[in-house]
Amino acid sequence: MEYNTQKTQLHMPEYGRIIQQLVERCKELPSQEERNEMAMAIIDFMGQRNPQLRDEENYKHKLWDHLFILADHNLDVDSPYPFPTKEQLAEKPKKMEYPKLQGDFKFYGKSILQLIEKAIELDSGDEKEALIEVIANNMKKSYNVYNKEHVTDDVIFRHLKELSENRLDLTGIESLEKSKIYYNNNNRSNKNNNNNKNQNQSKKRHNHKNRK
Structure with missing residues (x-):
């Protein structure tokens, strides 16, 4: 055997x-x-x-x-x-490089890093400022959703500055609510709401006349 x-x-x-x-x-x-x-x-x-x-x-x-x-x-x-x-x-496989977003920043996502790099590449001006403020607003939304708590703007500004390696800085803005992008979005939203209200009121008047 x-x-x-x-x-x-x-x-x-x-x-x-x-x-x-x-x-x-x-x-x-x-x-x-x-x-x-x-x-x-x-x-x-x-x-x-x-x-x-x-x-x-x-x-x-x-x-x-x-x-x-x-x-x-x-x-x-x-x-x-x-x-x-x-x-x-x-041969052992090469050690994988982990993305920059680790620990406290992982919930912001890779897209935020890509937007930050794009903003860094832009020349100074309104377009760059608007993109930075868009990034900050999205960071704030991501933070609130992930951590399920309200975050102050100064924390977002500090995180943005760190993620951009001090190349993007919003510390000159008192708050996101007073930034141009937030103000313009709110105005646009309020304008749309007012238009919708006016349209609804017009429809109601029209329907009321038809019933008579």
């Missing part, structure tokens, strides 16, 4: 022992032509056994990489792709 500990090590258990044995047999073939032919057959068999790989990009390349790993990096065949070395496979 043969125990698993006496069998050839499975370098990739997901492929099973049959494919592992085929790879070992391929390594023993005397001619390059025979090894190439058998390697192609093994690649096709591996693809049939793992059809999910077909949905991945460059799946053929991955199958050849897996074949070389199954051969313990010792297989003399002509591959259409360069084989990975043990050192390359042992």
Whole structure:
């Protein structure tokens, strides 16, 4: 009786022992032509056994990489792709860079950072000031929604200054309510409300005349 500990090590258990044995047999073939032919057959068999790989990009390349790993990096065949070395496979993935918005600022979202960068790029003027105030207003809304509490404008100004690395500063404005953008939006909103009221009153008068 043969125990698993006496069998050839499975370098990739997901492929099973049959494919592992085929790879070992391929390594023993005397001619390059025979090894190439058998390697192609093994690649096709591996693809049939793992059809999910077909949905991945460059799946053929991955199958050849897996074949070389199954051969313990010792297989003399002509591959259409360069084989990975043990050192390359042992390399740890590079540490991902986390976005700037961490901790106290994560609730502002990536779009706020993008708007801040856009505002920094603009030349000084009304357009730049308006965009900065739009950013501050959106920051205030995001803060209130996330923290479920009212935030004072000076906190928003301080956060904006920090996120922009001191390149955007609203400390000269007493409050967002007194800023141009807020004032203009409120005026526009009040104007729309008044127009709607006037339209409703006109409709009521018109309906009343028709009833008479």
